[in-house]
Amino acid sequence: MSAIDALYIFDRFAPTATIILQHEWRSRPSTSPASLLTHYNALPSPRPSLIYIPTTSPPTLLFNLEHSNLLLLSPATSEIEPLLVLEFLHRVVDVLEDYLGSPLVASKIESNYDIVAQLLNEMADDGFPFITEPNALRDVVLPPSLIGKLFSSVTGLPNNTLQSLTPSNTISPIPWRRANVKHTNNELYVDVIELVTATIAPSGRPLSARSNGTIAFNSKLSGVPDLLLTLQAPNSHKQTLGATPNSIISYPVFHPCVRLSRWRDRPGELSFVPPDGKFILASYEVDLLPKKDTNLTLPVTVEMKTAVGHEGDEFEVRVFISTASLVSSGGNGSGNSPAFGSRGGSTRSPAFGSSSNALQVEEVSVTIPLPPQVKTLVATRCSRGEYHHEGREVVWKIPMTGGTATSSTATFRTAIQIRGEEEAEEGEDDAPRKKRMAMAMPRCAIIGFSVKGWLASGIKVDSLKIVGGRGIGEGVKPYKGVKYITRAGGVEVRC
C-alpha cells in the first residue's frame, strides 16, 4: 500500500537532462523515467513537491526534490503518505552526502555506483524504508575508501587480513550508533546555529521575529558514551536550572537518541547516547518577540526610502551595522550586565575550548527585489561594497573591513527606469508618472548576515558532560568545543 516504487536522479544542469541513477525497489514501473521528467518539466517553476500526473497509466504521483544540481524523482502509483516519501528522499540525500562527501554532484555518484546501489538497497526493502540511520548503514555498507582497499586486496592479497576491517559481522544494538567505535582523539563539538526570520513593518516595528535553532553535534567518542547536555536560557542564571528553557524554546524536535522523558521532566537537559560522527541533535524555535513591546535587536538594520529625489524616481537604502551591544557583552566574556549577560557567545565554562572573543558581523548583504516594470537602474551609487543587478533583484554585498570598528553605515542609492517610459515621457503631466514610479518602487529589502559567537535567542550551552557509558577510559577527558552562529535567514524589511 505505501511503498516507494523507485528513485531516479537526474542531473539538472547537464545539457540534455540525463538520468544518472535509477533504482527500482519494486517491479518495473510502467512509466519510464524519461517521460516522468518530461511531465516534470512541463510544469512551470516553482513546482510543488508532489505532482499528480493523471495522464499516465496508471496515474502517477510524482514526488520530487531538488538538491543543488540534482533532481530526485520518485513516482508512486497508489496512495502514500507524501511526507514519508519526502522525508525518505531527504534522508537519501543526507546519506549520500555522508558517504560521498558534500557537495553531492553527479560525477561523485557516477564513480561510486557500487556503493550507491548498496546504500539504496539497504535503505529500503521492497519499497519500505529499512535502514536509514547513517550509523547503521556504516555497519552494513563500507565507505568508498575501504571498498577500494578491499577490491585491490581481493585481486592480490589473501582475504582474511582484511576481514577485521569489515564491520559487517555485528549489528549494533542501538539503531543509531555504530558498533565498536574507536577514536584515538576523543572530541565533541556542538554547533548551535540559529536562523533569524523576521518581518519588519514599514514603521520599523517588528511584526514577527523568530529564531530557528539547530543544535548540530559532532561526536568522536569511543565506545558507548552517555552524554548530558544542558542548555541555558538568557536571564535564567538567577533562577534554578532546568525550570526555564522550556518557556523560551518552543516546539523542539529531537534526534531519536534523545531521551524525551528527561526533557519532559527537566526541560533544558538533553540526555542521550550520541551517534558517531555528525548529526543534528535537536532543533527548536524561539520567538524573539515574546511580548508585544519587546524590542528586537539585530546587528544589521536597514532603512529604506522610496520615491525620493526631485523626480521621485530614486530609492535609497541605508544599512546600519552595529555590533556594539553584542561585542560589549561578548568581549568581556563575563556576562556582568544583566541585560546582555547571556548574549555573549563566548562566555562559557572553562572546560570548553572557546572560540574567538570578538564578535564580527560577516557576509552582510541586502537583496532588493524589483517589480517587473523596472527596466534598468541608472545613476546607482553605493558608499561601500558592490552591487549586482540581475533579473528582478539587486544584491548588494557589503564587505566588512577588519574587526576594529564596532559600527558602521553604508548607503545605496539608485534611480529606476520604467519599461516603456521613453515614448510616453514627452507631453505627459507629472502626476501619473509619479504614480507609476511609485508603483515600480521596491517593496522590501531582505537582509542577510552572519554573526559568529552570538545567538539571537541568547540560549547557550551550559554544560556538556559524559555521565556514563562504556568503552571510554576513566581518565579520558575529551576535547569539547562549542560554537554559536546566528544567520539571517530572511529578515524582511518592508517599506
Place this chain on the structure above:
Amino acid sequence: MMSRGTDCSEFFADVVKNVASPTLEIKKLVYIYLLQYAESEPDLALLSINTIQKALNDQNQVIRALAIRVMSGIRVPVISQIVALAIKKGVTDMSAYVRKCAALAIPKCYKLDPTTMPQLTDHLSTLLGDKSHYVMGAAVMAFLEICPTRYDLIHTHYRALVKMLIDMDEWGQLALLRLLTGYARQSFPVVKGKRVVKKKNKAPGSADEFYSEDEAAVGEASGTQELSRDVDPDLELLLKACPLLLQSRSSAVIIAVARVYRHLAPPEYLARLAGPLVSLLRASVDIQHIALISIVSVALENAQPFSQFATHFLVHHLDPPHIWRLKLEALTLIFPYVNIHTKNLILSELEYFAQGYDKELIKEAVRAIGRCAQSETRNAARCLRVLLRQVESSDGTLVAESLTVIRHIIQQNPTAHSKTVIRLAKALDTATNPTARASIIWLVGEFSGMDDGNNVAADTLRILAKNFSSESVQAKQQIVLLAAKVYAHHLNRTQPTRPPPGTEEDGISDDDDEAQKHPIALLFSYILLLARYDLSYDLRDRARFYKSLLAVPSSTQLATLLLLAPKPTPQAPSPSSGREGLTLGSAAMVIGKEESIRGYEPLPDWVSADRAPSPSVREPPVTADSAPRSTMVATGISSKDQARSGGYGKQPLGASPKFSQLEERGPAVGVQSKSNGKVETSLEDFLASDDESEDEDEESEEESEEEESEEEDSEDEDADDDDEEDEEEDDSADEKENAQLLGGSK
C-alpha cells in the same frame, strides 16, 4: 551500468556464478543484480537459489538476513514455497535483524503466490507478538500490505503495540500510526464524550485551551461518572502515547500524530497539536507545503488552536505561490478567533500584499480580505474600509478584484451598505480602469431601487451620460443597463398610480409625453439615443432590446423580472474547503482530488457500539485462549521494557549486563515507576469497566444514531450550498449576458 538504466541481462549467467563469492561486498552486488533481472531469466536464477538457501544457515546474522531478502525478492513464482519456508525459519530466528527481514519478506512472498496467505498470516501474528521494536515496525508494515483489515490479529497485541510506539524507528511509527488509526475507528465505538467535552471546554473560556492531561482528567472526574469514561481507555492509551511523538524529528511522524488526533481524539487534543504542526513551517519548502495543507484542513474545522500562531503565517517575500496561497488561507481561517490586535495585523498584512506588484498575490490577498469579512459580519465594515481604500488605487487588477469582493460583501447585507454605494459612486470620478468603472456602475444599478428612488442612481446616470462617448465599451454597456434599471424602477413607481385599463392608452406616442414629464425617462431615451449610434453592434443591440422591453408598459412586469431580479448572495468559500473530509496527511489530500488516486481509502467510519469488539479481546493475559507466548510477551514488556518506554530504547539485543545496569542507574528510574503505574491503572480500569460496559453500550448506541441523523442533516445542508452555488453560476451567466461583468469574479 545497471544504475544508469542500461539493460545488463546478457551477463546474467556470468554474474550469477559469483553468488557463492566469499566476500560480502561482492555477494551483495550480485544480489542486487539478481533482484533486478531474475524475473527475466527464471531458470538461471533458480541455479542461485541453492546457494542462497545455504546462506540462510550462515553464522552471520547479516548474511542470513540478506539471504531472506534476496530470496523473497526474486520474482520467480516457482520458489514461493521455498520462500515461505525461509520466512518460517526467519520468524523464529535469534537475531532481531533477521526477523525484521523475514517480516518484510512476507508481503513479497504474498505477491509471488497468494495461496500462501494462511501460512503467512500465522507468521505475521507471531511477529506482531515480537518484543523487539525492530521487528514490530516491519511486522506492521507487512500487516498493512497483505491484510490491512484483519484487525482480529491486532487485538491481543494492541497494548503492546501502543507501548512500543515510542521506541520504534520513524518508519515503524508511521506504519503503526496508520494501522492504529484504522483500528481505532473500527474497534472503539464513538461515545457521547466527544460532544460533551467540547461544550465543557468552551464554557470556562476558550482562550486557555492548553489543558494538560491531568487538568482534563480532573475536570472530567468532577463531572458525572459517565463523563469520565467518554474516551475508551484503550484509545486514551494511544492518545497519551502520542504527545512524545510530536517531538520527533521526522515531519511525517508529526503529521501522522496529527491524523490520529484529528480523526480520533476529542477536539481539545487539537490544541496540543497546533504548535508542533506550525513548527514544521521551519523545515524546507516541500515539507512546509504539506504541513500547511494539513494545517489548513484542520483549521477549516477548528481554527481556534492555531489562532496564536498568526505571525507564523505571515507571507515572506521568498515564498513560492503554492506556499503563500495556503498561508493567506490560514490567516483568513484564524481571523475570527484572534484578538483585536492580531486582527489589525492580519488586515494590514493583507493590505500590504494587496498593494504589491505580483498580480496573483494581489488577487489572492484581496479575496482573503473578502473572506475575512464574510467570516464575521462585525468585521465586514472594517474590511470594507480597507477595500474602499484600494478602489482609488491606480492598479487595475487591484481595483477590479477589490470591487468584486466589495460587491460580495454588499450583497450579503444590502441594507447596511447604501452609504458604501454612494461612496463608490463618488469614486467613479477618479476610477479609470474600465472594469472597475463597469463594476461600480453595475453596483449602483443594483441599488437603484432602494429608498423609493431617493438614491444616487439617477444622479450617477446623469453624470455618466455627459461623458458617455468617452467611456469604454464595458462601461457603456453598464451605463445602458443602469439606465434601463433606473427607468424600470421609475416605471414601477409610477405605474400603480394609473388604472390598469390605462395601459391601453400608453402607446408609443405616449412615451414622448412621459419623457417630457420626468427627467429619468428623458435620460433613458437620451442614453438609448447615444447608444444607438455607437460603434459597438453589441451595444446597439442591447439598447434596442431595452428600449422595446421598456417601451410597452405591458412588458414592464417582465422587464422588472429580468432587470431587477434579486441576486443571490455569493459565497466565496475557502479555496481548499472540501479537503477536510480527506484523511489528513494522505497524498489525496495534498492533491485534493479524491476519486482519482489509486489506493486511497477513506478512514472507516466509527464502528457502532454493538459491533465493536469487547474490550476484553485486548486483554492478553486475561483471555483464556491467548497462547502462553503472548502472556510471556506481556509480562516481558511490563517487567523489562519500562526502561525503554521511558528511556528510549537502550536495550541491546544481546543485552550486555553492564549496560543494562547502567540504564537502571540512570535517569530512567523515575520513569520506570511512572510507566508502571500507568499500566496498572489501565488494567484496573478495565476490570472495573466490565460491569458498566453494558449500560454504556446502550447509551452510546443512541448517541451514534443521533450523530448519524445529524450527519445526514449536515449533508443536506452541504447539498443545499452546492445548489446555491450552482444558482449563482447560472445567475452569473445571466449577468454576463446582461453585463459581462463577472468575468473576474469566479
